[in-house]
Amino acid sequence: MLKILIAEDEEPIANLIRINLTRAGYQCVWAPDGNKAADLMMNENFSLVLLDIMLPEINGYELMEYAKRLDIPVIFITALGSTEHKVKGLKMGADDYLPKPFEIVELLARVEAVLRRYQKVETTFTIDNVFVDTLSHVVRVDGEEVQLTVKEFELLLLFARNRNIALYREMIYENVWGGEYGGQSRTVDLHVQRLKKKLHWEDKIIAVYKVGYRLNA
Amino acid sequence: MLKILIAEDEEPIANLIRINLTRAGYQCVWAPDGNKAADLMMNENFSLVLLDIMLPEINGYELMEYAKRLDIPVIFITALGSTEHKVKGLKMGADDYLPKPFEIVELLARVEAVLRRYQKVETTFTIDNVFVDTLSHVVRVDGEEVQLTVKEFELLLLFARNRNIALYREMIYENVWGGEYGGQSRTVDLHVQRLKKKLHWEDKIIAVYKVGYRLNA
């Protein structure tokens, strides 16, 4: 599991980020000031640092130098949305820049993009008895390789990326099939059933009545 | 419950907003002039400010600077629907702009959108022995997961958003069922009973004679 450092003095914002990144499958550590951030960077092995510019004790620019020396990618997160700061940050080597307020989806997208650029993205994951390699499209259930169709595979990824969240049929359809969800098609149900059967997940993917399905992980 | 500050000198308009936001489950505070608004912003913890530009004593633009310093999202509400003001407001950091006269549904939609963008909407909460995760639709009573139906779930959310407030059957029906409340249907009563039973809330949700129900929390 990839570790991400959140250097941000405002606790609610740090929490917001932590909660969402944790949900997305990252391990998060919070540093409320510059000293703690520097300390943590030295002693633990982070795959990414989210940096607030305005930090107590040691500011974000200095911290970025630390990070770059340790070859840790950096995304700036700050209320200072001016191009001036943006340019300065990127010039100094930041990998991306996220102005507050930000949408969570945007945060996640940028984090993923930077990690991919640095080849730090995990291309495999395991949930219970199921192992998945997203690159080779190989899925093993209890050690044995199982053949998933394209739709089933994408469905699995969707569930994996949204564990413990009730996914609406509408959302599932639009994500996996792409188009608009008519409303009375049973396609989603059918594919969920097939996926459940192949993965032996009869009790892990459960129906949320009148809503859709949820993966308990 | 989220608190919203309404900075608006015209009382009827302020009232209109207050009534509708209160009904939607927000706690509202009214400031009739700029000084009061600044005062309230400093001393209470608001999740959002609705700002009239033309305010006595301190105008809306200045107030926005206060708000931004406190990291409170801002929606401008003003009769000056000209793009000039709109642009100025948004440039200075307003999160949205609502020209008078406005439709109530539009007001609510924008408020919700901004709050969601700031992730001020809480996805989980706990009341006594009951834990609720609105994303996964999971409800735990004394630590054990309990299966609620959609209606029961929405009913619970409604009570949670309106703790210690006597909810009229009419209001409950319109919120959870959506249509018009006939008047002699026992549907609301039945569902409240079922909810009480499942949550062991026989003594927490109490009947208010001839009115409806109230959640004591």
Added chain:
DNA sequence: TTTTTTTGATACAAAAATGATACAATCTGG
């Protein structure tokens, strides 16, 4: 107290949602 109104509790049937299976249409790779 007695009466009336309102709410609580239970049973039950209609309606809706989901699971399961079969099968036709479509696609894919020889």
Added chain:
DNA sequence: CCAGATTGTATCATTTTTGTATCAAAAAAA
């Protein structure tokens, strides 16, 4: 073109939800 896999519709069975009806209990009114 063919064989097989994939995909989605149709159908029926099963489960769950939901609201009405009914009667009992409680609260207010007379």
